[in-house]
Every structure is written in structure tokens, then in C-alpha cells.
Amino acid sequence: MKPAAVPPVVYVVDDDDAMRDSLLFLLEPLGHAVEVFASADAFLAGYDPRRVACLVADVRMPGMSGLALHEELVRRGSVMPVIIITGHGDVPMAVRAMRTGAIDFIEKPLNNQVLIERIDEALRLATTRHAAAQEIGAIRTRLATLTAREREVADLVAAGKQNKAIAHVLGISLKTVEIHRHNAMDKMAATTGADLARMLTLARPEK
Structure with a gap:
């Protein structure tokens, strides 16, 4: 018997306890697996890079910012789709996020329906990217x-x-x-x- 497939996960990184709880209450009833982290460092120490996932990250956090976290993931070769959220949005931040490859930059207070739609899109993209990455890995293994x-x-x-x-x-x-x-x-x-x-x-x- 084949093991059950591990469902995609929505990672949430935000130092605001209320925001993390709010996103949990919003997303879990929709059937999403959600894991929350209070800092970028905690996320980097605890996430599974092999899992199909998307990331919702706040910009302004103590220590590493959401933008810096995204850039670090890109440096590590991650293909995880990223949605950046902020209560202090501005044009330079948005430009930096998009240049790094974020799929969206959403200002607080969040429009729940918009966020849900963007997360659904991000998870579809994550599934496609993960399958492509697995294919490339298998090809490189055979090539070796x-x-x-x-x-x-x-x-x-x-x-x-x-x-x-x-x-x-x-x-x-x-x-x-x-x-x-x-x-x-x-x-x-x-x-x-x-x-x-x-x-x-x-x-x-x-x-």
C-alpha cells in the first residue's frame, strides 16, 4: 500500500500573535494545512523544504524581514511561491518583493477573499513547480x-x-x-x- 500523500501546506510567518491566529482560523476551515512561525529564523529552522508549500510572510518583523527571508529562500534554491503582507506598504518594498519573485504584495488590513484566492493560486503554482523540480532532479540523477x-x-x-x-x-x-x-x-x-x-x-x- 502506497503511503498517503502529504498535503500542501501554507506557511505563515508573522511576529503578530493575533495575525497568526487570524490566518489559522481563516485557512484551516477551508481544508488547508497551516503551520505558523513567529519569526523568519524560527521558520528557517522548522520548515520542510521538500514539501509542496507556499509562504505568507510579513515584511516588518524583529530580526530578518519577510523580504530578506524570501531572498534567503531564493538563495537556497527554493521554488516556494511567496506572498508578502505588510501594514506599512510602499512602492520600493513592492518592487523589491516582485523582483525577487513574490507572487503578490498585499497590504493590511487583509481582504480575506483576496488572500484566499492568492493562496489557492500559490498552492497550484507550488504543485506545478514541485513536480518540475522532481523531474529535473530525476533527470540529473540519470545523467550522472x-x-x-x-x-x-x-x-x-x-x-x-x-x-x-x-x-x-x-x-x-x-x-x-x-x-x-x-x-x-x-x-x-x-x-x-x-x-x-x-x-x-x-x-x-x-x-
Whole structure:
């Protein structure tokens, strides 16, 4: 029997006790799993980066701000969608949040319906991003099993080169190319050259 899927979670980071309680009371009756933290440091120490999740973070908190928390998550490679909330919103804050990749910047007092809609959107996005990240991780794992020569052949296959051209470029026999091509396609679970090209493109580190 397969283990039950872990539901997506809404992380809330706000130093205001009343705001944390308010968001719990708002979101849990809607069926959302919610975990609250009183500071960015507490969140970083307690959240699960492997879980499908979105983050609702206040801007102004003692210690690390919500904007700085988001920037730290981005630095760590997180793809978690982030909604920034604040009682002291201004244009520079909003611009900074959006440039970092926040999906919204919402001023207090919060419009509950707007927040609910944005959280639903964030969780849908989180599910999509998580699936993509898992696919990329699996591709990179398979790619690491290729030998150096198999990787050379794979790169040329992905570039659209035929076996004879690959043999000429690498200075090896056609039979050797065929063997390495077969092994590379098998290890990568690729069915066509186009499929292999898509995988190699996905596996490239982001700049």
C-alpha cells in the first residue's frame, strides 16, 4: 500500500500573535494545512523544504524581514511561491518583493477573499513547480550515470547529429557510436533524440 500523500501546506510567518491566529482560523476551515512561525529564523529552522508549500510572510518583523527571508529562500534554491503582507506598504518594498519573485504584495488590513484566492493560486503554482523540480532532479540523477563518452554522444544526439557525423566528430567507429547512443538513451529513459534534448535542456543549471 502506497503511503498517503502529504498535503500542501501554507506557511505563515508573522511576529503578530493575533495575525497568526487570524490566518489559522481563516485557512484551516477551508481544508488547508497551516503551520505558523513567529519569526523568519524560527521558520528557517522548522520548515520542510521538500514539501509542496507556499509562504505568507510579513515584511516588518524583529530580526530578518519577510523580504530578506524570501531572498534567503531564493538563495537556497527554493521554488516556494511567496506572498508578502505588510501594514506599512510602499512602492520600493513592492518592487523589491516582485523582483525577487513574490507572487503578490498585499497590504493590511487583509481582504480575506483576496488572500484566499492568492493562496489557492500559490498552492497550484507550488504543485506545478514541485513536480518540475522532481523531474529535473530525476533527470540529473540519470545523467550522472552516463560515462564521459556516453555524455559526449548524448550531447551530439541532442544537437540533432546523425551517428555517422558523431563518429566523425569524436573520431570513433560507427559501431562504437551506436553502442554509446543505445546506452545513453537507455540510461536516460529517452525514446527519441528530441526527448533526450528536452532532458538535457532541463538538466542545465540556471544562470
